[in-house]
Amino acid sequence: MMWCLRRQSPSHYFLSFLCGMGKFRAVLTVHVWEGINLASKDSNGLSDPYCVVSVIPTSKPSKAKTKVKKETLNPTWQEVFNFKLEHWESSVLKIECLDWDRFGSPDFMGQFSIPVADIEGELIDSYFTLLPRDGKNDAVSGKIRIQAHVKVTEQAEKGGKPLVYSDTIDKERYKSLDAPHIERQEALFQLIQCEKKYQQDLHHIIADYYSPLKSILSAGALEYLFQNIEEIARTSTRFLQALQERQKENDFVIMKIGDVVEPFIKQFKCYIPYCTNHNLISERLQSLMQATPELSSFFTEDKDASALEVALKLPKKRLLRYQAQLGAYLNTLPGEHVDKESLPLVIDQLQNLIAEINNQVREKEFVISVQHLYRSLEKAGQHSLMTNAQDKTRFVESITKVTILQDDLNTPAIAILFEDSIVFIKQNKKEPISVLHQFGLLSATFTDLPDCIEYQHSMKLKTSEVTLRIEMPTAQSKVHWLAAAEHYQQALLYENMMLQSRGLDEEAEGVLEQAHTLIEQYGQLLPIEYVNTLEEMLNYICDQRSEQEQTRENIAQVNEQLHSLNDRAHQLNKAEAHANLTNSGSTIGYLAVNSATATGSAIKHGVDSFMKRPSNLFASFAGSSKEEIYQTSKF
Structure with a gap:
């Protein structure tokens, strides 16, 4: 079967073929369930809430509203909306909650956004924290529960149906296969079809953007934006050829695939330098357009910058799809199949490759975040936050966007964990940085909170003056913070004990008195496990003295x-x-x-x-x- 590209604007070429396949589309289904503990906006202490559901950016209006629920802070909507998307990879789902007023404009009650790419491949069902608008001091509280799912489809240009495995094989031979065998062949067919589409996209990135821009950008600037896209395209071509050769060996009935995929895992390492920078594509493209007027002129309505931005993010998505598709094929295999032994090792190697990429991405994002934080604090005159009492730069362990849930308000903040303290700052585009809270680590107690309707991925931070509930972005980030805080608290506690007891005669009564003083000084502020540690050390000293x-x-x-x-x-x-x-x-x-x-x-x-x-x-x-x-x- 001959595959070729339907010639039209680059923003429409993705995954389009003359054989009947249409534009790459997706259907986003959003089910707005309910809200809990919403903010009061009316004089009676209640609100009349409704939600506005929208998808941005989009070429057509994509907005819907729920019904208004009168006089309640815990509304139930249970309404479903469907959105047809062309470039779903770069789209964002936005939910706004508003208070209906009979006279005047509605009052803002909070909002949240989810990249559609984060929804693809799974059903999201969760309560999302409502946040204020950027640069606004909106009083918002509560959460909204939604379900969301993306179904990616390939529609025919003229009403035809998507190509399936049965369209490529002799009908009589197809009828001779049992149901489990057909299921395996369908899984492998999808793997090959996706590789075909992916390869065509890579070739058109090179033909429509990379090659023409060689006359506009320097070699360094070209590599800065496209990385090793040509090497990735060559790897995809070789991989597709190997798959197609195996497909032809037995008249489109593939008996095994592990021995074909395994040699390419090492070649897939070419994705590492590319994917570790894919999250910087938008920033890099914008900086090059500002520095090079010819580049801005290169992009037109038929060849826009957003289409290139979407295309350059495809390699990492494809790498993740390999893992999912090979896993789906593995699940169809009987226990005695030859691929049962080799394929799990291949998938493990893919997982390790993806984990290495994610680790490098996190390290780069962390470095960029610290650099940005230093510049912002310097500009706001808050540089002292980054230095300790000896005027030495504090070590930054982690920077994370969090939500502080306090006094029935949701306050977005940036949490900075130093080796000796924790700081919560508020930052937006229209206002300078402001410090919300700052605590010494030895004055704070951290408690892991189980997930519930009101909060998820949360922990409690308690000092002698205040108690905060901190909602982290993910469960993994919460685990990291709790472990890091405990580590630094133990280090500080040990350091303080050494300072308190340094230079004292070990046989003197002063050693025991100093140990008792430490327990009295920190016992009320520290978790019980640290008090127990101090008491164990004191008992050890007493035993030694005895x-x-x-x-x-x-x-x-x-x-x-x-x-x-x-x-x-x-x-x-x-x-x-x-x-x-x-x-x-x-x-x-x-x-x-x-x-x-x-x-x-x-x-x-x-x-x-x-x-x-x-x-x-x-x-x-x-x-x-x-x-x-x-x-x-x-x-």
């Missing part, structure tokens, strides 16, 4: 025994000397002297042996009672 006192007692006892034994040895030596001097040679005297000499030598040998054992005795006495020591030292 062992030292016991050792001193042991040493004193040993010294006392040694003095006694020295006295006895001295007495025996005197007796031996006296016996030698009085030796008369008589039988009785001889016997007496020999007896005395033998006795004295034996005692002296025993004393000398004992005198060589003090270190061994000291080791054996450690932890023994006085009675045990006395029994050990007796002859």
